[in-house]
Amino acid sequence: MNEPTDPRRRRFLTNSLLATSAVLLAGCDRLSRSDTMSRLFDAGEALTQRAQRLLASRESLAREYAPKDIAPTFRANGTTNPQNEAYRRLAANGFRDWRLTIDGLVERPQTFSLDELKAMPSRTQITRHDCVEGWSCIGQWTGVVLGDLLAQVGVRDEARFVVFHCADRYHGTDPYYESLDMLEAYHPQTLLAYDLNGTDLPIANGAPLRLRAERQLGYKMAKYVMRVELVESFAHLGRGRGGYWEDRGYQWWAGI
Amino acid sequence: MRVFKTWLGTNSGQTPTVIQRHSAFTRVWHWVNAVCLLVLLMSGLQIFNAHPALYWGKDSHFDSPALSIRAMSGNDGELRGITQVGTYRFDTTGVLGVSGPRDARERRAFPAWITLPSPRWLAAGRQWHFLAAWIFVPMLIAYLLYLVISGQLRRRLLPRRREWRSIGHTLYEHLRLRFPKGEEARHYNLLQKLAYLLVLFVITPLIILTGLTMSPTMDATWPWLLDVFGGRQSARTIHFLCALALVGFFLIHIVLVLVSGVVNNLRSMITGRYVLLPKTAPETAPEKEARDE
Numbered sequence: 001m002n003e004p005t006d007p008r009r010r011r012f013l014t015n016s017l018l019a020t021s022a023v024l025l026a027g028c029d030r031l032s033r034s035d036t037m038s039r040l041f042d043a044g045e046a047l048t049q050r051a052q053r054l055l056a057s058r059e060s061l062a063r064e065y066a067p068k069d070i071a072p073t074f075r076a077n078g079t080t081n082p083q084n085e086a087y088r089r090l091a092a093n094g095f096r097d098w099r100l101t102i103d104g105l106v107e108r109p110q111t112f113s114l115d116e117l118k119a120m121p122s123r124t125q126i127t128r129h130d131c132v133e134g135w136s137c138i139g140q141w142t143g144v145v146l147g148d149l150l151a152q153v154g155v156r157d158e159a160r161f162v163v164f165h166c167a168d169r170y171h172g173t174d175p176y177y178e179s180l181d182m183l184e185a186y187h188p189q190t191l192l193a194y195d196l197n198g199t200d201l202p203i204a205n206g207a208p209l210r211l212r213a214e215r216q217l218g219y220k221m222a223k224y225v226m227r228v229e230l231v232e233s234f235a236h237l238g239r240g241r242g243g244y245w246e247d248r249g250y251q252w253w254a255g256i
Numbered sequence: 257m258r259v260f261k262t263w264l265g266t267n268s269g270q271t272p273t274v275i276q277r278h279s280a281f282t283r284v285w286h287w288v289n290a291v292c293l294l295v296l297l298m299s300g301l302q303i304f305n306a307h308p309a310l311y312w313g314k315d316s317h318f319d320s321p322a323l324s325i326r327a328m329s330g331n332d333g334e335l336r337g338i339t340q341v342g343t344y345r346f347d348t349t350g351v352l353g354v355s356g357p358r359d360a361r362e363r364r365a366f367p368a369w370i371t372l373p374s375p376r377w378l379a380a381g382r383q384w385h386f387l388a389a390w391i392f393v394p395m396l397i398a399y400l401l402y403l404v405i406s407g408q409l410r411r412r413l414l415p416r417r418r419e420w421r422s423i424g425h426t427l428y429e430h431l432r433l434r435f436p437k438g439e440e441a442r443h444y445n446l447l448q449k450l451a452y453l454l455v456l457f458v459i460t461p462l463i464i465l466t467g468l469t470m471s472p473t474m475d476a477t478w479p480w481l482l483d484v485f486g487g488r489q490s491a492r493t494i495h496f497l498c499a500l501a502l503v504g505f506f507l508i509h510i511v512l513v514l515v516s517g518v519v520n521n522l523r524s525m526i527t528g529r530y531v532l533l534p535k536t537a538p539e540t541a542p543e544k545e546a547r548d549e
Contacts, residue, residue, distance in 0.1 A: 026374075028372055028373055028374070029373040029374060029375065032372075032373045032377070032380045032383075032384070037383075040387055041383040041384075041387055044383070044386050044387040044390050045383075045386070047390055048386060048390075052471070052473045052474065052477070055474075055477045055478075056473055056474075056476055056477040057477075060476045060477050061476055062472060062475065062476045063475060063476070063479055063482055065314065069314060069315070071315055075316075075318065128314065128315055128472075128488060130470070130472050130488065131307070132306070132378065132382070133306040133307040133378070134303065134304070134306055134307035134470075134492060135307050135309075135311075135315075135316040135318070135489075136314070136315040136316050136488050136489055137315050137316060138314060138315045214472065214476070215472050215473045215476045216472060216473070217472060245379075248379065249377075249379035249380060249383075250378075250379045250382070251379075251382065251383070255471060255472060255473030255474075256386065256470075256471035256472075256473065256474070
């Protein structure tokens with residue numbers, strides 16, 4: 001028998017240990033992709049959504065902060081400069097030719113220019129942006145209350161979700177999109193914001209218009225919004241999970 | 257053979273006293289907990305890896321984190337893992353910041369072998385974390401209620417006045433790895449009681465509440481959470497520290513289970529039966545007896 005310090009023996013032991021843990025970890029990773037686990041994960045997500053909806057009232061507001069709490073620079077994440085031709089042209093012209101379309105299950109489909117949106121009654125709020133990665137950043141947003149816009153176009157009864165179609169393709173993949181249910185869409189702090197910290201929304205943060213849904217995580221708050229569509233179901237969009245990141249495994253309910 | 261009997265707590269010829277130490281509920285709770293906490297820890301580290309820095313306050317002051325784990329290129333061009341706590345920097349290459357085989361170093365805060373799932377995969381980490389939390393939290397609430405309603409909290413966990421008087425002695429005996437035997441082992445000693453009370457009533461409630469504080473919907477629902485913990489980023493830091501405390505508890509727990517009669521301890525958490533070790537010749541350590549054979 002070899003001495004305990006024999007390097008071969010030690011290497012064998014180390015390798016066996018590494019191999020065992022690799023097998024275990026690979027098992028866990030396979031499990032993460034299995035149908036059983038994804039059904040359990042979906043059940044957990046449904047439970048979270050229901051529990052939070054039960055506890056949070058319709059009107060419970062996200063905390064609003066004081067001007068002194070505003071972060072010196074608001075961190076930009078995801079796409080920070082869309083490269084597609086159409087968007088570049090709109091940006092070059094200061095978004096004067098940009099139009100927001102609201103259509104789908106509405107009584108009066110409509111388009112709005114940036115000036116038209118800015119002429120509407122606005123709301124300004126200093127809120128905390130929570131990224132799914134874990135960081136937070138405080139900024140001041142001004143925009144149109146989404147509920148006001150929805151009232152203007154007249155939402156039909158069948159509509160259950162508001163979908164936001166965006167100009168950006170993260171890393172050149174599929175178009176970014178997001179969706180909110182009617183409860184979150186009509187929340188008094190849910191805005192389509194065109195102003196950050198008192199100046200026009202910078203391109204890095206979603207110019208000319210981005211969504212603010214203050215009781216949700218950052219990835220719900222679509223940037224570069226081009227079109228708002230009212231739908232009964234989002235199953236036909238993207239991979240059918242209700243958003244760009246949802247299609248890549250993130251929860252549709254991003255309240256946690 | 258006698259060694260084995262010592263482990264079982266049945267040496268020295270006396271008829272051992274066998275007690276029913278843990279109820280079925282406690283036993284099931286313990287093992288489900290063990291799995292949940294392992295999943296919560298490993299998936300939590302996966303989530304941490306998505307933004308490996310901690311801050312104090314309402315939001316993230318990106319240039320002055322309280323703790324950060326980063327990868328940096330050293331002078332020799334090799335990747336170094338740098339862990340910074342306040343202004344103190346540590347080279348943690350191989351474990352924190354940079355890990356993996358030497359020829360395929362990876363930039364990641366916590367290494368692949370301790371995160372769930374092991375590759376960088378935040379979405380799945382969150383799914384595991386919340387699923388485990390949905391099992392862990394209701395079970396914990398049920399267990400705390402059970403402790404209170406059954407009277408076990410008062411009978412078994414709340415320290416008695418006379419125990420405080422001998423705290424120095426108990427601590428000294430523990431540090432020498434000499435554990436109560438006979439009738440004394442029938443009940444938890446003061447250190448056990450304090451450890452369990454701290455974990456059950458301080459650390460776990462704290463880790464749950466700080467976890468909830470990270471949820472934007474919960475902050476809108478219960479805004480007091482933000483005030484209690486001094487902001488979402490402080491809550492995230494406290495959440496991490498509580499996890500660290502639970503890892504500490506776990507390590508001490510495992511060591512004590514191993515050195516104070518592992519078979520007896522494990523059996524008491526599986527079947528409930530626990531043998532009170534006879535109180536003979538306390539100065540004879542089990543190893544010494546074994547050598548005498």
